Amino acid sequence: MQDVDLPRHIDLERIGREPRAYAGKLPSQSMAKLMGLVDDAAGIEASIQVEWAQDQTHAAIRGECGAYVTLICERCLEPMDARLAGEFEVLAVDRAQQADDLPVDQAVVEAPRGQLDVVSLIEDELILGLPVVPRHEDTACDGGQRHFGPEDEPLPQAESPFAALGALRQNNGSSDTR
Numbered sequence: 001m002q003d004v005d006l007p008r009h010i011d012l013e014r015i016g017r018e019p020r021a022y023a024g025k026l027p028s029q030s031m032a033k034l035m036g037l038v039d040d041a042a043g044i045e046a047s048i049q050v051e052w053a054q055d056q057t058h059a060a061i062r063g064e065c066g067a068y069v070t071l072i073c074e075r076c077l078e079p080m081d082a083r084l085a086g087e088f089e090v091l092a093v094d095r096a097q098q099a100d101d102l103p104v105d106q107a108v109v110e111a112p113r114g115q116l117d118v119v120s121l122i123e124d125e126l127i128l129g130l131p132v133v134p135r136h137e138d139t140a141c142d143g144g145q146r147h148f149g150p151e152d153e154p155l156p157q158a159e160s161p162f163a164a165l166g167a168l169r170q171n172n173g174s175s176d177t178r
């Protein structure tokens with residue numbers, strides 16, 4: 001299996017039936033959908049192996065991908081760096097309908113007339129790896145200003161009933177003098 005640079009397209013029909021391996025970088029500018037979801041992306045890398053199934057009707061495409069992205073923390077609204085990583089194993093189908101003959105849990109990628117769009121495959125895998133709610137690991141990144149959920153909440157301080165009583169008395173006392 002020889003390693004060649006990652007192309008933007010792979011012609012699955014052309015490459016023959018021998019297993020192939022590709023590895024390399026992709027420019028972030030080629031991924032408009034991903035760039036619309038992140039503040040910035042860099043170092044997009046992927047490796048892909050193509051192997052034809054025994055029956056030679058579908059090419060199996062396996063690989064890994066990764067990228068460094070800048071997201072906006074939903075707690076403090078400041079930028080945060082995150083590493084995306086994905087692994088995939090899909091069968092190439094000519095059209096989505098062709099997947100009807102395959103097991104339901106079989107992941108597929110559309111490659112019309114054997115044309116595999118490498119950029120869109122990797123882009124979709126990276127998008128799947130995006131955190132649903134990006135937040136800094138430091139739960140006090142906003143200086144404790146905003147709270148979003150139970151994991152953010154500090155443990156409630158047990159308040160002494162006597163302290164509450166004292167405060168009540170004080171309030172009563174001060175209201176008389178107003």
Ligand SMILES: [Zn+2]
Pocket residue numbers: 073074075076077078135136141142
């Ligand atoms: Zn933050």
